[in-house]
Amino acid sequence: MEIIKMHGLGNDFVFIDHFDKQSEEKQPDYPELARKLCHRQFGVGGDGLIVVLSSQVADARMRIFNSDGSEPEMCGNGIRCFARYIYDKGYVQKNPLKVETLAGILTLNLKLEAGEITGVQVNMGEPILKAELIPILAQGEPIVGAQLEAKGEVFNFTAVSMGNPHCIIFVEDYQKLDFEHLGPAIEKHPLFPRKTNVEFIRVDSPTKITMKVWERGAGPTLACGTGACASVVACVLNKKTERAVTVHLPGGDLFIEWKLDNQVYMTGPATYVFKGEILNDHFN
Structure with a gap:
């Protein structure tokens, strides 16, 4: 299983790319996978697991699982990393781009210098106060x-x-x-x-x-x-x-x-750490 490690200001995530995985295919147990992969001694280590998926309503879909296996609605640092990843992979080559999350569809503007992403601005939407x-x-x-x-x-x-x-x-x-x-x-x-x-x-x-x-x-x-x-x-x-x-x-x-x-706008970095392959069948 191939993985990418990224972080936003030290808030770190293990990425699994299932963008081309068909929806009818059997999905992994993502919560259990998050608990295993995010363990800092027995796994890769991370605050969460991010799954890259295709979307019917946006440019891509992000699912995120905390290190305890729970699935939050959104993650600001995670979605910046997600936007950089799908742009660099060529899944989407437009700017701004849209990402589907459990909190809705969010719009992200990439800060580009000489073709390189130097930061990401996220329109986080309206704050909910009720x-x-x-x-x-x-x-x-x-x-x-x-x-x-x-x-x-x-x-x-x-x-x-x-x-x-x-x-x-x-x-x-x-x-x-x-x-x-x-x-x-x-x-x-x-x-x-x-x-x-x-x-x-x-x-x-x-x-x-x-x-x-x-x-x-x-x-x-x-x-x-x-x-x-x-x-x-x-x-x-x-x-x-x-x-x-x-x-x-x-x-x-x-x-x-x-x-x-x-509307609330957040601007910050998204950084690669490494890419690799999980070899232990314990994670499959």
Whole structure:
């Protein structure tokens, strides 16, 4: 089985190319494959598995599976890598291009210099602020300044969906944050029936923020594209930043714009790591 390894700001993925695989053919057990391949000791290692598929409604279809085998609706860093991959493979040679995901069809603009992709801008669509669509067991639109309790502490949070749920909490000092315990506790909080991604945000200026993320189904990662988008939306709703913000993540920076047309745009890199072949029948 051939694979490609890619990352967006250190948020890393194992790619399997099934673009030419017929829909009627038997599909692999992708969740189990994700658990095996993404294991950092017994597999290739990665935050998720991305499957490249053909689409009847877009240029290509992306399925993504977290390292625990769960299938999220979308992944901002993953879709940038996906767009670069299908363009470089020649599956699509137009710009912009469209990708089908569980969160809908997204439009991506490739930043090209001398024929090389130097970055990818994703139109992430409109933020979802209605409680039942995030989903969160609360009332109102938007959910700003609500409270939840985790590990004996009470936090004010803002809830946003970018096709997948996010709980954004503003902090002043990461040194005082019990990240390793609070992340999983809030991810599985009863308020979120489909669990949630958790972003802890430090506001550095009206145009810069720092983000630490606990991803649903993956745990701590070096970057989260949808989380960066949701966090900028939360910052604007809480009147903490402007609408165009550089988000500092452990793996690097993303540029996020929540434009006046209500569309959120994310711009960042997509990088190859290696390609190879899985030899162990354990993965087949």
